[in-house]
Amino acid sequence: xxxxxxxxxxxSVKNLHEDETLLRNERMRCLEAYIFASPExxxxxxxxxxxxxxxxxxxxxxxxxxxxxxxxxxxxxxxSAWAFRTDPALAHVLTTHRKQKRRLSRQxxxxxxxxxxxxxxxxxEIEMLRGVSVSRGIFANLLEHKWIAPGTRRKIPGRPLxxxxxxxxxxxxxxxxxxxxxxxxxxxxxKAEQAANTATENLSLALEETADDKNS
Numbered sequence: 001x002x003x004x005x006x007x008x009x010x011x012s013v014k015n016l017h018e019d020e021t022l023l024r025n026e027r028m029r030c031l032e033a034y035i036f037a038s039p040e041x042x043x044x045x046x047x048x049x050x051x052x053x054x055x056x057x058x059x060x061x062x063x064x065x066x067x068x069x070x071x072x073x074x075x076x077x078x079x080s081a082w083a084f085r086t087d088p089a090l091a092h093v094l095t096t097h098r099k100q101k102r103r104l105s106r107q108x109x110x111x112x113x114x115x116x117x118x119x120x121x122x123x124x125e126i127e128m129l130r131g132v133s134v135s136r137g138i139f140a141n142l143l144e145h146k147w148i149a150p151g152t153r154r155k156i157p158g159r160p161l162x163x164x165x166x167x168x169x170x171x172x173x174x175x176x177x178x179x180x181x182x183x184x185x186x187x188x189x190x191k192a193e194q195a196a197n198t199a200t201e202n203l204s205l206a207l208e209e210t211a212d213d214k215n216s
Contacts, residue, residue, distance in 0.1 A: 041081035
């Protein structure tokens with residue numbers, strides 16, 4: 001027969017377990033609500049600030065992501081940020097009959113592709129790869145879409161500014177990370193110039209097809 005003290009110990013352990021489960025569920029609900037209410041992907045660092053006493057934010061996000069698998073919308077990772085997005089498999093259900101006229105020019109797509117693959121990269125380096133100059137209008141267009149952002153400056157004479165892609169770029173094209181770029185595994189950073197041009201051409205085509213799908 002168990003002693004009263006043992007019974008008390010068992011009850012205490014049970015209550016502790018229940019409290020931890022309730023606390024974990026409450027934290028998960030906070031993350032869920034915050035991400036759902038945000039119009040843009042929420043950086044992991046911001047989510048950790050939301051729950052400063054929680055050391056398992058990553059595991060909570062992974063659990064939430066599994067929960068929304070095979071549902072109408074999913075919790076997806078965009079670089080180091082998280083967002084709720086509709087299931088791509090349901091695109092045909094959500095497609096409208098109105099076409100938007102916001103296509104990027106071929107030159108802008110090529111510039112975006114080079115930045116995506118070779119970032120951080122300076123404007124002169126982009127022009128060297130493309131073989132032509134890059135107008136301010138192209139950069140203004142990409143900045144308007146929030147797909148590129150200024151990076152650090154090169155520690156060379158003139159300290160030219162570098163350019164990188166953004167979380168919005170990953171989000172728009174449905175990429176988890178830069179490693180998800182088409183053919184990225186076949187494109188080492190120090191690839192020869194001709195090979196880089198070829199890969200960039202392939203990526204610009206892929207981005208153009210994706211942009212067409214989203215604008216139709």
